[in-house]
Amino acid sequence: MTYQLIQLSIQATDNISCPHCQQNIIDWAEEQYVQPCEHTLFIAMDVGFEYMTDEFEQTMPRSVDDLHAHDDQVNMFSEITQSTYPDYLIVKSDLGIEGYFRYVGFTA
Structure with a gap:
């Protein structure tokens, strides 16, 4: 595991800050509530991506376009991991819909 x-x-309406630069x-x-910093790799929800760096996308088995095309069949957490x-x-935080989450990826 990397x-x-x-x-x-x-709460789903709370801000999320970068653990490095705050x-x-x-x-x-x-x-525009999505405000990625230099440490942000992606911002995803169980229903799709809001932001992703090219560098991170290149390390995934499937492209963002492919994932969005099949979003009804995709487990987003499984894909990003x-x-x-x-x-x-x-x-990982609550998205405000039962069983749905937001995932924000940062450099370690």
Whole structure:
């Protein structure tokens, strides 16, 4: 396993900040609430991706376009954890819909 998983006990409407630089990556005060910093590798939900670096996508078995084309058949957590990216952190939080989550990946 090359990733570490941290489960956040926050509400779906709470901001999520980078563990390295403390920038709000999910910032509900901003019109564009997705605000990746230089440490952000991806921002995903069980229903699709909101952001992903090319560098991280190249380490995944399937492309983002392929995943989105089959999003009704994809387990997003399983897909992002199959990445061969060396040492990354996944922050998991509630998406506000029963059984759905948001995953934010950061460099380790």
